[in-house]
Amino acid sequence: MPTPSQTFVLKFSCPDRAGIVAAVSTFLYEQGCNILEAQQFDDTESNRFFMRVAFNVIEGTADLPRIRTAFGPVADGFKLDWSMRDPAEKRRVLLLVSKFDHCLADLLYRWRIGEIPMEITGIISNHPIETYAHLDFDGIPFHHLPVSKATKMEQEAQVWRIFQESGSEMAVLARYMQVLSDGLSAKLSGRCINIHHSFLPGFKGAKPYHQAHQRGVKLIGATAHYVTSDLDEGPIIEQDVERITHQDSPDDLVRKGRDIERRVLARALAWHLQDRVIPNGHKTIVFRD
Template sequence: MPNNKSWVFAAQCDSILGTVDVCTHFMAQNCLYIDEIQSFDDKTDVGFFIRIAFRPEGDDFDAATFGALFQPQADRFNMTWSLTAPDHRERVAIMVSKYDHCLNDLLYRYRTGNMLDIEIPLIISNHPDLQGLAEWHDIPYYHLPISKDTKPAQEAKIRELLEQYDIDLVVLARYMQVMSPAMCEYLDGWAINIHHSLLPGFKGAKPYHQAWAKGAKMVGATAHYINNDLDEGPIITQGIQDVDHTFYPEDLVRVGQDVERVVLAKAVRLHVSKRVFLSGGRTVVLKG
């Protein structure tokens, strides 16, 4: 049976003898057939991570019963775990400014069911430019302008909307605003950002033009979780594309945007399929 029809069990704890066995033995005891399993034992931070996609052999499977039976086993290892149903769809809020390439890509995948099992209840922007795109997809669009003086009130409204819509994941699809430390702390671990990855590190206005002026030979993008370190949160996935002297600044922008949209969609897919684990300032990504 395909993995998107499976239940997904994900867990992490300290590295202790018997962690794999307690999970797989429990599955076998309760007639839960394992379709896919990945695990990782981090010898540096002494952490254990596991993801199991499974399907019940019978028709009487109940998530609450699973939890009641497994929790005593989890307690032995101080294990945190989650269980995701086959029909679960993460509720995702997208935040965007004026660039539409990442938003367009996510909405296309959402509309066509292309590798993204999500719902998008709302889009939030500090500009009105992309409202028509949201309306075409019949998604509520909240235009929340921001200035230095209105920033606290604007971020308070964002938090209110995220709670009102019961959002599971926030995606910054080129939302070109630096968030306050309080907002970063609020979103820590459940908001994904995308930004360019150029070497050397070109910051500020027109980074691709800066890269062209230095003869850059690659452009790339990084998707990461938000924290209070600007563009330096735990990395989920990255991508690169070779370029050369024949690429003018506008070509670098085009290639960079292509990489950004693919990398962001991949990060969202990994997150919603429960393949990403936070381990301090790093991530563990159990890919299929």
């Protein structure tokens, strides 16, 4: 008999209509599966239905390829955009970083203690490895790819080559302070998360904390979003804020902002890897744990 630890996750979106939940539940029952967790959302604006189901197999063989194949007719009947995965299979993630390394250090720590299960395929930086001499990369391949306006296309070709050759499924811009070209953004569509040190859509571009200080804001924040060709306009996954006062200097905002950036990026990446995020046009549906 399969053990309860053999849990699989089905997530999907589709045009809304009656009978979707019943069909999915019936299918899983007929496959000898038990639903452990189910979350759903009916978006009346887009007339689309979203669902995430965690289940295990209590009768028969926990054969995910067989269950996927058997689910095909159900998915086709309801025009599902779907995936079915084994969470135990760690996804391969490529990290990109620039000089500021607090998000990188945080992700490495969470990876090392198993809080974010993933396989880090490499670290790409436009700064040399000496910049991170205080960090333990634990054997993770490091790629120093300096970039300038004249070499941007060549450098991005190298980034894309490393992404492909390493078998990466996901890229994370962990304070990678380079704007990706439209071409690379398109290639990584739905597979690249960025952390923006601002509570988007306000204070875009350079030095958002200084912009916020000049405006006398009372809250600062950070935004994790999918990368698109529109600068800082991708679907938002997670945001968080922290209250500040008139006594806080721009440096105070930067310091406090680092803490927000770390936790927002970690949550967004973890939710993506757990199949908790489903695109919904320019927005996302996030089934939080």
